[in-house]
Amino acid sequence: MLPLKSLRIMPRAALARQLSTGARPPRVLVTGSLGQLGSTMVSTLRAKLGQENVVASDIRKPARGQRDLGPFVYADVLNRRALEQIIVDHGIDWVVHFSAILSAAGERNPALGLDVNINGFQNVLELARIHGLRVLSPSTMGAFGPTTPKDMTPDLTIMRPNTIYGISKVHMELLGEYYCEKFGVDFRSLRYPGIISADSPPGGGTTDYAIDIFHAALKQNRYTCFLRPETRLPMAYIDDCIVGTMQLLEAPQEALTQRVYNVHACDFSPEELADEVRRQHSADFAIDYCPDFRQGIADTWPRTMADEPARRDWGWNPVIGTTDIVRIMLAKLAPAYRASAAPGRPTDEALGAEPVAL
Numbered sequence: 132m133l134p135l136k137s138l139r140i141m142p143r144a145a146l147a148r149q150l151s152t153g154a155r156p157p158r159v160l161v162t163g164s165l166g167q168l169g170s171t172m173v174s175t176l177r178a179k180l181g182q183e184n185v186v187a188s189d190i191r192k193p194a195r196g197q198r199d200l201g202p203f204v205y206a207d208v209l210n211r212r213a214l215e216q217i218i219v220d221h222g223i224d225w226v227v228h229f230s231a232i233l234s235a236a237g238e239r240n241p242a243l244g245l246d247v248n249i250n251g252f253q254n255v256l257e258l259a260r261i262h263g264l265r266v267l268s269p270s271t272m273g274a275f276g277p278t279t280p281k282d283m284t285p286d287l288t289i290m291r292p293n294t295i296y297g298i299s300k301v302h303m304e305l306l307g308e309y310y311c312e313k314f315g316v317d318f319r320s321l322r323y324p325g326i327i328s329a330d331s332p333p334g335g336g337t338t339d340y341a342i343d344i345f346h347a348a349l350k351q352n353r354y355t356c357f358l359r360p361e362t363r364l365p366m367a368y369i370d371d372c373i374v375g376t377m378q379l380l381e382a383p384q385e386a387l388t389q390r391v392y393n394v395h396a397c398d399f400s401p402e403e404l405a406d407e408v409r410r411q412h413s414a415d416f417a418i419d420y421c422p423d424f425r426q427g428i429a430d431t432w433p434r435t436m437a438d439e440p441a442r443r444d445w446g447w448n449p450v451i452g453t454t455d456i457v458r459i460m461l462a463k464l465a466p467a468y469r470a471s472a473a474p475g476r477p478t479d480e481a482l483g484a485e486p487v488a489l
């Protein structure tokens with residue numbers, strides 16, 4: 132499988148052309164850049180646009196090492212004035228808005244979920260209107276709900292989610308479309324499935340089991356899953372996710388026939404994932420099931436999503452399936468567990484330290 136760096140998103144020739152015509156690359160602010168997806172998005176953007184053109188931001192302190200990779204600023208998306216100052220001071224053209232409270236965390240703290248996901252997004256969108264910015268803010272399969280058709284869920288269908296996360300993401304989608312239509316804000320969004328990554332820990336979602344299982348397999352060869360064995364959900368490996376996000380971010384306006392797109396890469400259940408771990412890692416790997424409140428969330432989400440408009444309009448074309456995800460996750464995480472003297476999950480640095488050829 133291809134490593135992220137060699138995938139279709141890195142046409143350096145195009146960047147060179149842009150530079151030779153005198154157009155400077157866009158300056159991008161990434162919010163929530165220390166989250167599960169943010170750090171990979173930042174490094175991908177920097178490889179393409181130049182380190183100094185991508186400002187990473189979060190309300191947490193970057194780990195040692197992360198700090199030196201390019202500009203980082205503290206930015207609370209709830210503080211509109213501070214956010215505006217960053218946008219003005221850094222000459223920002225595009226905002227990749229990754230700050231969010233995910234599904235399980237949102238049910239644990241609904242007030243925080245509403246605040247960050249709704250007010251934080253409104254701040255970003257309003258500043259985009261004032262300063263003429265392009266905004267990419269991911270949505271999720273969690274924007275669907277219990278009455279949505281579960282198989283091959285289309286872009287346009289019943290959307291009545293019953294989680295704070297889902298409700299706030301539907302609000303985001305509709306408000307983004309409204310600002311696009313009324314004020315010409317270039318808003319773009321994708322409904323991600325569960326995203327699997329070895330590089331940073333997941334941030335409190337219902338699909339976190341599909342990352343935790345690899346850590347548990349390598350650490351103690353057994354895992355207790357918080358979802359039932361047959362719970363099928365759409366998933367994607369982070370490389371496909373970031374490639375697709377870059378494709379949508381850079382797509383010409385005229386290619387877009389809508390502002391929010393489903394994206395689907397593969398789908399599996401916990402028992403299917405455990406079988407694959409047994410096949411590739413250890414025949415003795417044991418899994419048991421202790422469903423908690425996250426089962427109730429997963430039960431309202433699609434089993435598979437239809438994503439033809441994303442493929443047609445801007446080239447969504449995931450290449451990493453379930454077997455490859457298991458192979459990549461085991462290969463990336465195993466050295467860190469072997470090297471980790473202390474018990475428990477290895478540090479983020481240890482996890483990121485061992486690049487593997489995918």
Ligand SMILES: NC(=O)C1=CN([C@@H]2O[C@H](COP(=O)(O)OP(=O)(O)OC[C@H]3O[C@@H](n4cnc5c(N)ncnc54)[C@H](O)[C@@H]3O)[C@@H](O)[C@H]2O)C=CC1
Binds near residue numbers: 162166168169228
């Ligand atoms: N990881 C996944 O499986 C999926 C993620 N998404 C979406 O992708 C985006 C990124 O998700 P992840 O990286 O997984 O989330 P995460 O939970 O790992 O990271 C979110 C980041 O937002 C930051 N944050 C929280 N409150 C903030 C505030 N007030 N101001 C600024 N930053 C704040 C957190 O410190 C954290 O670093 C989110 O919009 C999420 O809804 C959508 C579907 C699937």
Ligand SMILES: CC(=O)[C@H](N)C(=O)O
Binds near residue numbers: 336
């Ligand atoms: C699918 C998502 O949006 C996220 N991973 C979550 O489980 O909350």
